[in-house]
Amino acid sequence: MGAIDLKQLLESQTLERCPFPIPVGWFFIDYADTLKPGEMRNVFVFDQEWVLFRTESGKPGMADPYCPHLGAHMGHGGKVCGEHLRCPFHHWEYDTAGWCRHIPYAKLMPPQTKKGPILRTLPMVEKYGMLWAWYHPQCEPPSFELPYIPEMEDPTGYAGTRRGTWTAHTCIQEIAENGVDTAHLKFLHGAPAIPPVEATYEGPIMKLDIGRGYIVGTAYGPGLNVMRFTQQGVTATMISYSVPITREKTQMNMSFRHVDYPEGSKELAISKKLIDHMIGAAEGEESAGFESVDFIVWNHKKYRPNPLLCDGDGPVLQFRKWFKQFYPGFEPAAQG
Incomplete structure (x- = not known):
């Protein structure tokens, strides 16, 4: 029998589900x-x-x-x-x-x-x-602006009225972390493989490339994500705009848009299937959508500030370092 690491074995007794304040x-x-x-x-x-x-x-x-x-x-x-x-x-x-x-x-x-x-x-x-x-917890003025999103702001060229709202019993950071944790796509959602992920950070902006161009997304702080899914040269867009209701409850909201292709066209069919895939409702696909599987995890997990990670995990620690900027003046309690 190996040496007993009591700190590791007993850590979950002192963990919190959501140890963070409301972010900026x-x-x-x-x-x-x-x-x-x-x-x-x-x-x-x-x-x-x-x-x-x-x-x-x-x-x-x-x-x-x-x-x-x-x-x-x-x-x-x-x-x-x-x-x-x-x-x-x-x-x-x-x-x-x-x-x-x-x-x-x-x-x-x-x-x-x-x-x-x-x-x-x-x-x-x-x-x-x-x-x-x-x-902002100290009532400071905005430090960045909301971006121009053509799919939502251009008067013509785009279509799609589909949107949804879901409530998750976890903090907004835990939901956002899914973007860099691509390993869970295979094991929780049943995707055929773990897609590669690249994340870059600049100020309040995070850019993601999942699956080498399949999903290209930009996060503007904790409250807005624009994710573009491309297949066979056709791109459909998911705009995600979550809001923290409390420290331990987040309302997830999403709008779905696509190019205004002609009715009956192949491109329109691909667009609609891409949007179905975003929420795990695509016909003929084995993978499960976030609504059916992620909520089971989010609603019951605890946050591990010092996770044990392996070589196949995504850039979780880099993501957490970037997210810390949205908690000004906050220092998490030391874990015993």
């Missing part, structure tokens, strides 16, 4: 057409509740729900008034940047209201027909 980045909040001018509603993301609203002119806003005055929840009885969110309690009004713009009974506004925002709001953009919010 741009995240999908909802589809733009679900929020009309003058509307507001409560949403729960980033481990807390927020008031999502749209001003009368159409500008989206997202605010901490509790009024800085006396703590009333503005999502219960509050109202959008012109370009402001109005608290129901004393009608203090705030703009989308968190500045207090009006107190109906104040002869003198509190000095702090003239120095800067007093209500936490998140920077928002409307892009790809979606509402996006920038999250």
Whole structure:
């Protein structure tokens, strides 16, 4: 019998399922057409509740729900008034940047209201027909922009309305790590072989090439992935935009697009089969989609900060090093 490594054998007793905070980045909040001018509603993301609203002119806003005055929840009885969110309690009004713009009974506004925002709001953009919010734990402004995605933004040339939403009971990092862990494609999904993977990193951007050009993808921080699948000269695109609901719950969202080929064409058939393959629903294929197998793993696994890896594993440690930048000021607890 070999020597006993107690630290290794007992480590799982001290592991956490999701030892990370909410990461920095741009995240999908909802589809733009679900929020009309003058509307507001409560949403729960980033481990807390927020008031999502749209001003009368159409500008989206997202605010901490509790009024800085006396703590009333503005999502219960509050109202959008012109370009402001109005608290129901004393009608203090705030703009989308968190500045207090009006107190109906104040002869003198509190000095702090003239120095800067007093209500936490998140920077928002409307892009790809979606509402996006920038999250940073220290309220710092966006450090990168969302990219141009022709499949989602060009008025002609692309088609496809298919999209889906799934909830995984794990942190967003664990889901993103799948991109570099290509060995699991064979053993968990039943793919015929382990495809080679190349990953390159530059700032908040990660580029992936899986299967030497079969899947070419770019991640823009934790919240947006654009993956293009190519077969027989035909490319179909999966846009993945996951959002952390809590530290241990992630909402996965995907949209699928392809070139607007003529009905009945071979290229259209290949495009549709590629999209079916992305979610594991392609006819005549043996492999299982993420919905049927990945969730079983994600919903029950623990995170090993010091994994035992072998020569056939993908660049897991390089990926984790890149992802650390999205946890500013966070130092994980030492494992015993």
